[in-house]
Amino acid sequence: MSNNGRPGPKTPVTLKILRYKPGSIDPPRYDTFQVDADPLMTVLDALEEIRATEDPTLAYRHSCHHASCGTCAMKVNGKDVLSCVTKVLDQKSDVIVVEPLGTMPLVADLVVDMGDFARRYEPAGLSFVRESEYLTEAQTPEGVERYTRFESCIECGICLSACPVANTNASFIGPAGLAAWYRSLQKGDGERADILAAVDSDCGVWGCHGAMECTEACPSQVQPGDLIMYLRREVVKSKLPWAH
Amino acid sequence: MTPIPIQQATRRRKALRAWFDPRGRGLGFIAFALQRITGLGLVLYLLLHMAVLTTLLQGESAWDQFVAFAKSPIMLLFDLLLIAGILIHGLNGLRVSIVGLGFGVKQHKTFFWIMMLLSALLFVYAGWLLFAH
Incomplete structure (x- = not known):
């Protein structure tokens, strides 16, 4: 006691x-x-x-x-x-x-072992500490108290644990990793075609079965399940000749 | 401190627990588990169906005998179970496909209940057709 x-x-x-x-x-x-x-x-x-x-x-x-x-x-x-x-x-x-x-x-x-999380998350290229945060250009301009950090993921691994697919498929990129890829797409980091090719597989967006437990469990409002669905739509759109 | 050998320490959760343990899970997980259970059931049915079709090799009378058995009330109940499986798997699958293309993502739970309501209505109608005719 x-x-x-x-x-x-x-x-x-x-x-x-x-x-x-x-x-x-x-x-x-x-x-x-x-x-x-x-x-x-x-x-x-x-x-x-x-x-x-x-x-x-x-x-x-x-x-x-x-x-x-x-x-x-x-x-x-x-x-x-x-x-x-x-x-x-x-x-x-x-x-x-x-x-x-x-x-x-x-x-x-x-x-x-969080190395398993990092292995799935890091290829998207969202670094844990961004180099830009140390640059003088990153200083806040006059009148702006601070920058709001857009990326909300705290790399806790909860989404990966809650995902029933990741539990049984070691090669599945997983919710945080796919959400990071979507963020890279939004930010315009790298070639769009390369990003979509990186997630267009059974280990990527097509490995998700839409249980949405990641979105439900995420303590940081990243909503990775939603982002996977949007990423999927981008993949499908990229294959439709009339959608370009 | 000596590093712990990760490979020896690895304890992967078993697939059945990952897919069907409902503790702490939400509606999306229930839909996911339901899709798997009905999917496995439909595969099992397909195998049984293929096995039953081999009765044809034993001649016309063997087949007629089976058809008479298939029309018994107990077998009709199994038909009803099959219809429930097809409805839940099919309609929930349609929902997953639509949401999976980025449409109605925020409404996926409401979408699930709509599909289950539709399944229930069609199930009642199928039951009426099976037993009243």
Whole structure:
């Protein structure tokens, strides 16, 4: 039992966490932990308490604690979410099942290999940090307080985990990757024909079966499922002689 | 810290769980799973249909016997199940194709319910035709 130090009423909640350590906890199993949750406690808060007070070997990824970095994505009661903004008591459940994201290979406990996400995402050419952000030309002009960053994807991997196709098809580019290709098309990065050729395959736009779970789960309003459909339309249009 | 051997640690979720585990999923996933279930059912039906057609090789009387059996109420119920599968798979497939071309993307859920309502109406009509005639 833990105490997070915040005032107010506490509700005891059980966290059932998937555990896996290659060579020691193998095959994976579920361990249960009790936490005293207040209305503000997030799942990430609960994991940090468990790690600090009960089991220092519990492995999970996190960084910013405010839904910006995308590192703390995991499954909470089967739903792919950012654990830093998912409140424990909002789950309306005495037992909360916490599991790692799907699709990507499991490394340990709640940690998955994000290299699988990057492998599918990076070919679109949307760099994680744009060089243009360091240029003097990128300084804001007078009267403009700041630029609004157009790309919203926080590379959390939630869309890839929620996608039923990516779960079973390792060569599928996946929602974030295809959304990035669509963004490249919008921005005019590279040749239009090259971009459309890169996604015109069973591993690209035609691999999507339209479940739209990526759009449903995306915590950053990227709506990758919608963008895949629009990208498909562009591919079809490019093949119609009268649509040019 | 020694790096964890990723290859050994890899635990891919099984296809059946990925396709049919409804926990935390929305309407789009239910439509996706329904399309797979009905699709698998229709493939199974096609195989059964091909097998049944081999009855023709046993002569006219064997075929007539099968046709009489196929008209029994229990078999008509299976026909009804087949019609349900065709309607759901066909109409939802049409929806997926239209949305898949970038039309009605934002309305895909409403579109799904319209197709399911249409499926239900046609199903009732088919049932009436099967059992009332």
